[in-house]
Amino acid sequence: MATKTKFQAIRGTRDLLPPETALWNRVEQTAHEVFATFGFGEIRLPVFEPTDLFARAVGGETDIVSKEMYTFTNPTSLAAMVREIEKGGSASSEMGTLADMLPEAEMISLRPEATASVCRAYIEHNMQQLPQPVKLYYMGPMFRRERPQKGRYRQFYQIGAEVLEVARREAAEHDWEKEVRKDAAIDAEVIEMLMTFFAKLELAGTTLYINSIGHNGPDCRSVYMGKLYNELLKIKGKLGADSQRRIATNPLRILDSKLESEQSYIEKLPHMADYLCPGCAAHYAALKHQLEMRGVIYRENWRLVRGLDYYMRTTFEITAQGLGSQNAVCGGGRYDGLVELLGGPPTKGIGFAIGEDRLILSLLESAKAPAQQGRDVYIAWMGERAHATAIRAAKDLRKAGFSVELPPVEQKFGKALGQADKLGAKYALILGDHEVSEGLWTLKTLADGSQAKYTEPELLEHLRKSKAVSS
Numbered sequence: 001m002a003t004k005t006k007f008q009a010i011r012g013t014r015d016l017l018p019p020e021t022a023l024w025n026r027v028e029q030t031a032h033e034v035f036a037t038f039g040f041g042e043i044r045l046p047v048f049e050p051t052d053l054f055a056r057a058v059g060g061e062t063d064i065v066s067k068e069m070y071t072f073t074n075p076t077s078l079a080a081m082v083r084e085i086e087k088g089g090s091a092s093s094e095m096g097t098l099a100d101m102l103p104e105a106e107m108i109s110l111r112p113e114a115t116a117s118v119c120r121a122y123i124e125h126n127m128q129q130l131p132q133p134v135k136l137y138y139m140g141p142m143f144r145r146e147r148p149q150k151g152r153y154r155q156f157y158q159i160g161a162e163v164l165e166v167a168r169r170e171a172a173e174h175d176w177e178k179e180v181r182k183d184a185a186i187d188a189e190v191i192e193m194l195m196t197f198f199a200k201l202e203l204a205g206t207t208l209y210i211n212s213i214g215h216n217g218p219d220c221r222s223v224y225m226g227k228l229y230n231e232l233l234k235i236k237g238k239l240g241a242d243s244q245r246r247i248a249t250n251p252l253r254i255l256d257s258k259l260e261s262e263q264s265y266i267e268k269l270p271h272m273a274d275y276l277c278p279g280c281a282a283h284y285a286a287l288k289h290q291l292e293m294r295g296v297i298y299r300e301n302w303r304l305v306r307g308l309d310y311y312m313r314t315t316f317e318i319t320a321q322g323l324g325s326q327n328a329v330c331g332g333g334r335y336d337g338l339v340e341l342l343g344g345p346p347t348k349g350i351g352f353a354i355g356e357d358r359l360i361l362s363l364l365e366s367a368k369a370p371a372q373q374g375r376d377v378y379i380a381w382m383g384e385r386a387h388a389t390a391i392r393a394a395k396d397l398r399k400a401g402f403s404v405e406l407p408p409v410e411q412k413f414g415k416a417l418g419q420a421d422k423l424g425a426k427y428a429l430i431l432g433d434h435e436v437s438e439g440l441w442t443l444k445t446l447a448d449g450s451q452a453k454y455t456e457p458e459l460l461e462h463l464r465k466s467k468a469v470s471s
C-alpha cells in the first residue's frame, strides 16, 4: 500500500497567507505609486537566466555565485544533445558520448538578484536608443541557498529599481566636474525615492548609511586595495577562517564582517575615503550635498562595501527596527561599467534592492500593519425569497467596493451572527422573508450590537458614508 506523504514547503521557502498578504499587496501598490511619481516604469523579468550572466555580473568569487545559486542543466539543451547523438548514428563515436558533451550543456540558475537581468534586458532591447536615463523597477522572488533564519530565506522577495544611462565619454572628458555632479544628483534622487517610499509606509526606525568605494582604477581603489591587503596580512592570524580566505579572494568583504572577535582589528584598517581619486572624491562630496538639499538624513559608514563585485563609488544600505541581526532592509549602489561587462555599450548605472520579506517583518513588528482583513458585510439570510434578494444585495454591495460574505446555505440568525463575528465582519445584513416583503433591510453593527432598518438605497448610502469616515 502506498504510504501517505505529508508534503511540506521546502526548507527556506514559505507560504504567504492572508491576512498578511494584504500587507504585501499594500507595500507593492505603494511601490508602484511612489516609483511612478519619480518616472520609473515596471520591468518584469524571467526567474531563471543563464548561469554565466550571474557569474559575470555578480562575480564568480562572491558567496552568492560560488555557494548560493540554484543551478541546473537546461533540460532543453540536454535533449538537443541527445538528439544530435542519435542522429549521428555511428558518427556519434566521433562526437563523443553525452558525458563528453555535458560540460557544454547550457547551465541555468534561478536568479539570486535582478540587476544583472535588468542590464541584460537593457542591452537586449536596445534601451540605449530610448531617452536617457532609463528608469526601471521590478518586484518578485529571488533565490539564494543561504542558511535560513529570521529575515533570511532561500526564496525571498525583492523590490528594486535601476537607473541606466549611456556614458558619453566626451561629456566626461569635456567637463568631468559637471558629469560627476549630474551622477551624484541621480544617485541622490534614487535614494530620495527610496526614503519617500519607506516614509509613505511609515516604516519605523530607518537609518540610511552611505559610503563611497571609489572606482576600479590605478589611482583609486587599486591603491587602497594594495594598502588594505598589506594590513590584512599583518593581522591574518587574528581573523576568523572566512576572513582569512577572503584576504585572497574578496578582501573588501572583510570590512563588513560581523564576527565579534575581529571587530577591534578591522576598526584599525585604512579607510577608502583617504584614497579616493579626485573624481570619486568630488562625486562623494556632491552626493552628500545633494542628499542634504533633498532633506535626506544619512550616516556615513566607511565599512559599507556591499557583497557584489560590480559596485563603484556610491554604496548605501538602510536598516530598520525589529529585525534582529538581519536588519538591512535595502542595499544599493552605483555600477557604471556593468552593462559593458555584459557586452553592451558603456553605460552608467545606479540601483537598489529592498528585501520585501524584511520590510514586511519590520512593519508587522512596529504595528504599522493594517488590522485583520475582515469583511465589511456578512449577509444573514433565511428563506428562498430572501436568498434571491441576498444574492442581488451581495452583487450590488461588491460592485460598490464592499467586501461581502454570502453564506451558501441558510443559517439560523444566531449562528449566522456568530459566524459574522468570527470573520471580523463590521455589519450583518439581516434578510428574512419579512424584510424582503417590507422592503426594509435590517443592518446590525457588530461592534455595539445596534440595529437599524433601511431601504436598499439608504443602506448603500449609509455604508458608503461610514466607510468614508473609517478610511
Ligand code: AMP
Binding pocket: 113, 144, 146, 151, 152, 153, 154, 155, 156, 157, 158, 307, 328, 329, 330, 331, 332, 353, 354, 355, 356, 357, 358
Ligand atoms: P543584496 O542583493 O544582497 O544587497 O540584498 C538586498 C536586500 O535583500 C537585503 O538588504 C535584504 O533586505 C534582502 N535579502 C537579501 N538576501 C535575503 C534573504 N536570503 N532572505 C531575505 N531577504 C534577503
